[in-house]
Amino acid sequence: MKALMVKQFGALVVEERPAPVPGTGEVLVDVHAAGVNFPDLMVIAGTYQNLPPLPFIPGKECAGIVKAIGPCVTLVKPGDRVMVQIEYGAFAAQIVAKQINCHAIPDALSFTEAAAIGLSYMTAYFALVERAQLKPGETVLVTGAAGGVGLAAVQIAKALGAHVIAAVDSPEKAAVARANGAGHVIDTTVADLRNALRDEVFAVTAKRGADVILEQVGGDVFDACLRAIAWCGRMVVIGFASGRIPDIKAGYILVKNIAVIGLQVSDYRDRQPEKFRAMGQQLFELYSAGKIKPHVMATYAFEDAALALKAVQDGKVIGKVVLTTA
Ligand SMILES: NC(=O)c1ccc[n+]([C@@H]2O[C@H](COP(=O)([O-])OP(=O)(O)OC[C@H]3O[C@@H](n4cnc5c(N)ncnc54)[C@H](OP(=O)(O)O)[C@@H]3O)[C@@H](O)[C@H]2O)c1
The missing domain is CATH 3.90.180.10 (Medium-chain alcohol dehydrogenases, catalytic domain)
Known part of the structure; x- marks a missing residue:
């Protein structure tokens, strides 16, 4: 072969x-x-x-x-x-x-x-449902939102009744994120991302911030996201596509009662294969219902x-x- x-x-x-x-x-x-x-x-x-x-x-x-x-x-x-x-x-x-x-x-x-x-949707689904315990009506910020995991997360979060904010680095990706369910899009190429990202998230959430953040870019994007999270929010660390693994200032975690949660989805495949399999079937049901594509x-x-x-x-x-x- x-x-x-x-x-x-x-x-x-x-x-x-x-x-x-x-x-x-x-x-x-x-x-x-x-x-x-x-x-x-x-x-x-x-x-x-x-x-x-x-x-x-x-x-x-x-x-x-x-x-x-x-x-x-x-x-x-x-x-x-x-x-x-x-x-x-x-x-x-x-x-x-x-x-x-x-x-x-x-x-x-x-x-x-x-x-x-496969892996993209499984990762996004486990991040939202298992790790972040997403509830309908919450606001989800997805970074790298036009990539494999990112676009899957936009679609799934929308299907689960969340408001979706997408962070991307080009107008073309912004259009795709919108077409797949993002209600608002943030440009990560702006000069002062650290303040601009928080300002935009606060502007569309009545100053609350994002309840859930799915973060897969790392580096400056991660640092900016940590400042845009809501009280009792959950940040799921999925990857570091930019190449820089960020350090977390523990003060942010304390003062806002937030949770920074890791995800390595392949561990679920190997340690809890029945749950992994059941999640896969739930994704196929969402596909058959026309909610993800x-x-x-x-x-x-x-x-x-x-x-x-x-x-x-x-x-x-x-x-x-x-x-x-x-
Ligand atoms: N934790 C897990 O179990 C798990 C499982 C699968 C994948 N992952 C991780 O999830 C992330 C996304 O994976 P994927 O397969 O969806 O990748 P992908 O389709 O290539 O998407 C990655 C996104 O990251 C952003 N990005 C920022 N800087 C980048 C750079 N220097 N090079 C490439 N992309 C960059 C891009 O979005 P913008 O340009 O719009 O920022 C891109 O769309 C990766 O970090 C991967 O390692 C984790």
């Missing part, structure tokens, strides 16, 4: 590999589409927190058809259409995954969309994965880019 391989960190090569064989409780899936995520950049570069031993196939999600099952598999059967969540290995024509990590997908969902709905900016052949990764690296992606085997 064809696979993208990392043999040394920083380089991706296309290779023919032997087809994997499912063991007990495992499933072999013919991959039709694989979503590209920001963490893939770090995994390939060798800078991610969880790194597989070299050589390895990267890729954290895919969608396709169950080709074969190993012993003791009861949750899926050959022919089922599934979305797969995995630590690495999805950038290949075939993949072996634990049955619990293979999510049955609705008939109306294409493989491309199913791959796009992944925005796939472009698809690339597996051979062109470097182009897809470059688009993510440059912060150019609106929604998701997806690799396809067709």
Whole structure:
């Protein structure tokens, strides 16, 4: 089978590999589409927190058809259409995954969309529902709001009855965030972001601030967000796409009774797989109800994965880019 391989960190090569064989409780899936995520950049570069031993196939999600099952598999059967969540290995024509990590997908969902709905939507959903305990009517500020996790968060927060403020760095991204449910958009390229972001959030929340902030950019954006949070607000730390991991001044946490909460969604996949699976089905229900819809900016052949990764690296992606085997 064809696979993208990392043999040394920083380089991706296309290779023919032997087809994997499912063991007990495992499933072999013919991959039709694989979503590209920001963490893939770090995994390939060798800078991610969880790194597989070299050589390895990267890729954290895919969608396709169950080709074969190993012993003791009861949750899926050959022919089922599934979305797969995995630590690495999805950038290949075939993949072996634990049955619990293979999510049955609705008939109306294409493989491309199913791959796009994977890690980004799971991350956004866990951040809003599990970590932030979002309530209808609350105001959610989403940073990096036109990216994979960001746009998913805008759609899901809106679907759950929240008011959504999106923070983005271009007019094009602002338009997309608005079209996907953001009631207000903040430009993160303004000169005095530290004050401007708080002023804008306060202006549209009657000086209350944002009840929930989903923060995935880090650096100056994180610092500004911490000043724009409401009393008893919750800030979920999702990532540091800008490259700077911020330090938190504990005084902010104390004086406003706020919670700064971490999220590593793959831990839920591995430690609480039943809950992870149930959350996946809830997302598919939102999709079937027409409340969320992944925005796939472009698809690339597996051979062109470097182009897809470059688009993510440059912060150019609106929604998701997806690799396809067709
Ligand atoms: N915690 C978890 O479990 C988990 C799971 C998945 C992803 N993540 C993290 O979530 C973040 C978003 O991931 P994603 O896959 O949605 O990525 P993405 O689609 O590339 O979105 C990242 C967004 O970050 C912003 N950004 C700011 N500075 C950037 C830079 N120097 N390079 C690239 N983007 C930059 C961009 O928005 P603007 O230009 O509008 O600011 C961009 O849209 C990443 O930090 C990733 O590591 C965390």
